[in-house]
Every structure is written in C-alpha cells, then in structure tokens.
Amino acid sequence: MMGPSSISTVHTPVLRKKNTAIQAAFLMVICTLFSAAGQILQKYGALQIDFQSPLSIVNMPLFLGLASYAAGAGVMLIALKKGELSLLFPILATSYVWVSVFSPLLFPEDSMNGWKWLGVFIILISVSILGLSASKVESPMERGDAL
Amino acid sequence: MIRSRLFHVGLFLYGLSFVFYIFALRKESLSVLYPFVSTTYIWTTFFSIKFLHEKMNVWKWAGLIGIIIGVTFIGLGS
Numbered sequence: 606m607m608g609p610s611s612i613s614t615v616h617t618p619v620l621r622k623k624n625t626a627i628q629a630a631f632l633m634v635i636c637t638l639f640s641a642a643g644q645i646l647q648k649y650g651a652l653q654i655d656f657q658s659p660l661s662i663v664n665m666p667l668f669l670g671l672a673s674y675a676a677g678a679g680v681m682l683i684a685l686k687k688g689e690l691s692l693l694f695p696i697l698a699t700s701y702v703w704v705s706v707f708s709p710l711l712f713p714e715d716s717m718n719g720w721k722w723l724g725v726f727i728i729l730i731s732v733s734i735l736g737l738s739a740s741k742v743e744s745p746m747e748r749g750d751a752l
Numbered sequence: 753m754i755r756s757r758l759f760h761v762g763l764f765l766y767g768l769s770f771v772f773y774i775f776a777l778r779k780e781s782l783s784v785l786y787p788f789v790s791t792t793y794i795w796t797t798f799f800s801i802k803f804l805h806e807k808m809n810v811w812k813w814a815g816l817i818g819i820i821i822g823v824t825f826i827g828l829g830s
Contacts, residue, residue, distance in 0.1 A: 651777040691800035698819040720829025724822045731818025738811030
C-alpha cells in the first residue's frame with residue numbers, strides 16, 4: 606500500500622488540508638459502523654461453528670461479517686489516503702461504542718452496566734479529541750511532499 | 753495499489769488476525785476480549801512514527817490514551 610499510493614501524492618492547497626483531514630476522520634467513523642456490524646455477525650457465525658463438523662465454518666453470518674469487514678476496509682483505505690494513520694486508526698475504537706451498546710440487545714449473555722457506559726463515554730470523548738486534532742492538524746500533507 | 757506487494761502482505765496479516773480473533777471469540781464474550789484488541793492502537797501508533805514518519809502531538813496522545821482507558825473500562829464492566 607505504501608508504494609503506489611505514495612506516488613500519487615497530490616500537493617494540496619493549505620486551505621483544503623483541514624477539510625481533507627476532517628473528511629478522513631468522518632470516513633473512519635463510517636468504517637466503524639461496518640466493522641461493528643461485522644463483529645456482531647462474526648459472533649453469530651462463531652457460535653454456529655461446530656468442530657465436529659468442520660464445514661460449519663462456512664456459514665452465512667460469518668460470510669456476511671467478512672463482507673461487512675471488507676466494506677469497512679474499503680472505506681478505511683479511502684480515509685487513509687487522505688490523512689495520517691496515527692490520527693485515523695484510533696478512531697476505529699468508535700466501533701467499541703456501537704458493539705457495546707448493541708451487543709446486549711442481541712446476545713442474552715451480554716449486558717450494559719456502569720463501567721461499560723463510562724468506557725463508552727470516555728471513548729466518545731477521546732475520539733472527539735482526535736477529530737478536533739484533525740481540524741487543527743498541521744501535519745498530514747506537510748510530510749506528504751516528502752513521501 | 754491492488755498489485756502492491758505490501759498491500760497483499762497487509763491483507764494476509766488481516767486474515768491471520770481474523771482467524772485468531774474467531775478462535776478467541778469462541779472462548780470468551782466479545783466484551784472481555786476488547787481491552788486486548790485495543791493494544792492494536794498502541795502498536796499502530798508506534799509503527800506510524802517509526803515507519804511512516806508521522807508526528808505525534810498532545811491531542812493525538814490524549815485521544816489514544818483516552819481510548820485505551822475507555823476500552824479498559826468496557827472490559828472491566830464485562
């Protein structure tokens with residue numbers, strides 16, 4: 606990925622830097638919707654695997670989970686072209702928020718509690734901080750020229 | 753990009769982590785595994801600095817540390 610994508614580096618005007626960084630951060634949040642759906646489907650799929658019958662590993666939820674992951678990875682690749690990995694990648698943690706909130710609704714053994722809500726709250730604040738840092742970013746394209 | 757060797761290696765590593773993840777999911781509930789999966793963000797940050805020569809700033813560190821704390825709380829609640 607580093608190779609060809611680095612060749613196509615575009616010299617972005619200063620005013621557009623902020624927008625691209627924010628767009629990239631937003632795309633990462635979209636990506637987390639796909640990966641959260643993927644994780645939940647994987648859980649369904651994993652539950653269907655029975656080691657007595659190895660073919661059970663080919664099941665629909667697992668396949669759909671993979672497909673959702675692939676879609677999320679596609680969105681992430683677009684985002685990564687627009688910004689820095691060290692800023693964008695941690696935004697993926699937003700998927701913890703989706704999964705924590707939806708998992709208890711779908712799996713009887715999961716439930717929400719104070720710790721989990723606190724964790725969800727802290728993650729949301731932290732991802733917001735990363736988003737804010739994208740809006741005052743000085744760097745993503747600064748080193749783009751050197752690539 | 754599709755033909756890039758590094759891209760293929762990246763896909764392969766993703767696939768490998770998926771296999772480990774599925775086996776872990778069978779043994780534990782999704783929420784318990786979370787804090788462990790979140791260590792990915794630490795590795796990614798270090799690799800971004802070392803190999804992609806990205807620069808960190810106070811906001812990024814704050815966000816990163818916050819996320820790890822948040823994920824750990826979710827684990828604690830599990």
